Amino acid sequence: MIKRTLFFANPAYLSTKNEQMVVSFPEEDKKETKIPIEDLGYVVLENQQITITNGLLMKLVQNKTAVISCDQQHLPCSFFQPLVGHTEQTERMRHQLNASLPLKKQLWQQTVTAKIENQAQHLLLQGKNALKLKRWAKDVKSGDTDNHEAYAAAYYFQNLFTIPAFSRNQKGIAPNNLLNYGYAILRAVTARALCSSGLLPSVGIFHRNKYNAFCLADDVMEPYRPFVDALVYDIVETGCQIEELNQNLKAALLRIPAMDVMIDGKQSPLMNAMSRTTNSLYECYAGSSRKLLYPNF
The missing domain is CATH 1.20.120.920 (CRISPR-associated endonuclease Cas1, C-terminal domain)
Incomplete structure (x- = not known):
């Protein structure tokens, strides 16, 4: 199965509900979006004004979703990985x-x-x-x-x-x-x-x-x-x-x-x-x- 890659370049609030990622935007004209966490392979966080909840981070890591954060030059600088990635x-x-x-x-x-x-x-x-x-x-x-x-x-x-x-x-x-x-x-x-x-x-x-x-x-x-x-x-x-x-x-x-x-x-x-x-x-x-x-x- 091909996993989805999400890229966030604008300010956003990322949380979770019912095994889904909930994406909310500060702009009033942008509607809230929900994406099943099981579909996500990579999430790239570029904007410095992105807020992500610990509950969502936990679910993403448990799903083996790679969460990549970027530096001020907009280049990937860190990668969240699970402490336990395999049963053996x-x-x-x-x-x-x-x-x-x-x-x-x-x-x-x-x-x-x-x-x-x-x-x-x-x-x-x-x-x-x-x-x-x-x-x-x-x-x-x-x-x-x-x-x-x-x-x-x-x-x-x-x-x-x-x-x-x-x-x-x-x-x-x-x-x-x-x-x-x-x-x-x-x-x-x-x-x-x-x-x-x-x-x-x-x-x-x-x-x-x-x-x-x-x-x-x-x-x-x-x-x-x-x-x-x-x-x-x-x-x-x-x-x-x-x-x-x-x-x-x-x-x-x-x-x-x-x-x-x-x-x-x-x-x-x-x-x-x-x-x-x-x-x-x-x-x-x-x-x-x-x-x-x-x-x-």
């Missing part, structure tokens, strides 16, 4: 924490290979040369000791956008702002799926920054990034204004959880595919599988 959470976390170094290196090898292959397919879709990426994808070693991921990313972004002086940098020129926003949404999708699979988003395969609470999310989302890149590329190609993230651009990027992707030979919404990926990761931790399931671009 303790056992699953134990398998995750006991994962051997060789297993982690193999998982990272699969992740980097899938990411580079998807980057190559995206370049080919846009009629660009991807021979180097194809070769690097085949040469990734256990643990990516040769750092093919970094080389591939640099080449990929140098050749993707035909924008003078463009380079991938969080504080760089547009469309870096669109990529930042899209990746933040993707990160929340990944963290939500990891929690639902009973895993710790903070304990990564490769990423291990002590200041990063979402190391595993940053690992698992890597092969999904080209899907965000493709959406941003399409927006850029329309010729619309991209220097400032307006409401229309955000609305387009908030389609990311419902994007169609191909995984295991079947078409699936990205949010559902991510759940299959995180479940396959648990199976690798538990020793019942050695293969991570990632989408093919």
Whole structure:
């Protein structure tokens, strides 16, 4: 089932009644709205004048709805996650924490290979040369000791956008702002799926920054990034204004959880595919599988 994404850019009062989210607006001409909580997958709170009740927060978290709040620059900055995301959470976390170094290196090898292959397919879709990426994808070693991921990313972004002086940098020129926003949404999708699979988003395969609470999310989302890149590329190609993230651009990027992707030979919404990926990761931790399931671009 595809869950709905709600985006609140205006002042609102959010509460709950009869297992529904009740949305009230300060403006007298706007009618009160009710949405079933079970239909909600993501709720993005952007306006600083939004009030949300604790009762609603509790029900959203119990429904595994990702509640994302934004900072003063209107970028996602926090994500509410449940303390208990799966009935077997303790056992699953134990398998995750006991994962051997060789297993982690193999998982990272699969992740980097899938990411580079998807980057190559995206370049080919846009009629660009991807021979180097194809070769690097085949040469990734256990643990990516040769750092093919970094080389591939640099080449990929140098050749993707035909924008003078463009380079991938969080504080760089547009469309870096669109990529930042899209990746933040993707990160929340990944963290939500990891929690639902009973895993710790903070304990990564490769990423291990002590200041990063979402190391595993940053690992698992890597092969999904080209899907965000493709959406941003399409927006850029329309010729619309991209220097400032307006409401229309955000609305387009908030389609990311419902994007169609191909995984295991079947078409699936990205949010559902991510759940299959995180479940396959648990199976690798538990020793019942050695293969991570990632989408093919």
